[in-house]
Amino acid sequence: MSSPSLALISSSTLIAQGAEAKVYKAHLTSNHLEPPVVLKHRFQKGYRHPTLDGSLTRARVAGEARALMKCLRSGVNVPGLRMVDATEGVLGIEWIEGRSVRRLLPAGSNEDEGEPDSEEKPEREAADALQEYGISVEVLMQLIGEEIAKMHLADVIHGDLTTSNMMLRHPTSFNSRNPNLSTELVLIDFGLSYQSSLVEDKAVDLYVLERAFSSTHPESEPLFATVLKAYEQQMGKDWVIISRRLDDGLLCLHARYLLGTNCSYFSASARSQA
């Protein structure tokens, strides 16, 4: 192992692997009392020409780091940046102690969609789990809406909003500044993110989340209205045009392109009442 980043990876534990990258838990120093970090390694793809592969990896790691920085500066809850090695394709980010929202909502624990999760612990009841975090499902939905709105106000588009890509910090490892809230919602995995101020991009981001909700948490689907309500409050005047775009038939066309589904379009009137 020539590069220090790769040496670090070889001494860490693999926790997940997706199509793009392998995710490790690592310690940056020899002091294991310090909090660990997450290393996301975009490994080399054998099928790609090495030159092309190198430049793509560099651009993507840098892009992800840039999106995280932009979010951090704008006060969006995302993992802190710990290290960037664009040449080797390694991104080090803060280790979040907690759980993904997908596992905290009912019907979120069966593996019918999404990348394989590494945690294989048998699931406790989702409601019990949420109680542990001291919030109700409604509050959780509100937090989701607020966080996404904050991100969109910073002109960052996540590109892959699902409940797997949101986490709640565990109360025991989190010092909340808000006395009414013992936890915090954190958006993770900015691998497909990009910067845009276009209303359409924001609307598509929301639409992708709604699709993810209805497929992974069919029971919680009505609660999505709470997400949008919180989003609306946080967004202020921008909401009017975004909601119009969401209702627009244009999005239907776009969603067909983006999601490859024949749009059995969600009811526009139901949304405007929400």
Add this chain to the structure above:
Amino acid sequence: MPGRVCKDPLKNPDRPYLALGLEGSANKFGAGVIKHSEDGSTAVLSNIRHTYVTPPGEGFQPRDTALHHREWALKVINDCLAQANVSIRDVDCICYTKGPGMGAPLQSVALVARTLSLLFNKPLVGVNHCVGHIEMGREITGAQNPVVLYVSGGNTQVIAYSQQCYRIFGETLDIAVGNCLDRFARVIGLSNDPAPGYNIEQEAKRGKRLLSLPYATKGMDVSFSGILTATEAYTVDKRFRVDGQPRDPNNEDFITPADLCFSLQETVFAMLVEITERAMAHIGSKEVLIVGGVGSNERLQEMMGIMAQERGGRVFATDERFCIDNGIMIAQAGLLSFRMGFETPLAKSTCTQRFRTDQVHVSWRA
């Protein structure tokens, strides 16, 4: 889904079934006869194709292509039946391409199919071209439930089966990958015989230099028009040498047509393999099937093979007989739906330029 075995609703036939398939959605006219036996096996009795080849630098126009199909239809169908050694009276149904494709050529073929149907009193089955490709690919390779990459001159889609529907996971946002390659072949004056894509592939083998081109994937979607423009722009670069020889023997910095073909192929194929891999990770499949004309490109098959190997899976591909548009795939997909009781009544035996893969009810699969 791995571990879950469902029985296909399609029963083995009580007698042998024969179907004639007619295809002509682009510049190939194809006819084929397929046989489904009582034991569930399938045999290709004949598969004949005639391609409309235009001079270098020119594409095929709908009107001229339709004319070509009308000229060749009867000869190809006669040859096809003779080779299969069956009479048209023996076939159970006549399958034709309903869409998607070019309007005029589709209409010519639908007309031939309708005429045959009336003359010999045979039921008609309208077939979705993309589903034809998928079903033939599955039949030839034996792939069970693969992620399908369908790449041709008119279509670019990543498809997976779910609940009696071939769902599109990702696709091109503008032009098809084959269209991108063909149009670039036109720009540098490559021959259209046997196919512009084939000549690009041969030319690319001599390319050495990877030039920087845009790389446009977005989630599971891709876009090619910008890449085509960027590659074309290199042909007016002052370093570009049409003859592939440097102006000055000491000058190493020059670009040849082979370099451009190489760079174009490497870039667009990397994009295709990337979105296919993403779809495989998404649905947890380890098999990938490549169909469509571009699927006969060996470099694409090689890249897909490396990706599949890295994931512990495998790639299925066919050769030009079944990759490039042909009549037998229409016969195969048509006969499957015919055996499930599907027929297209004469009054509805139209064709359409827009017919998405996911609009078809795949009744013959569980």
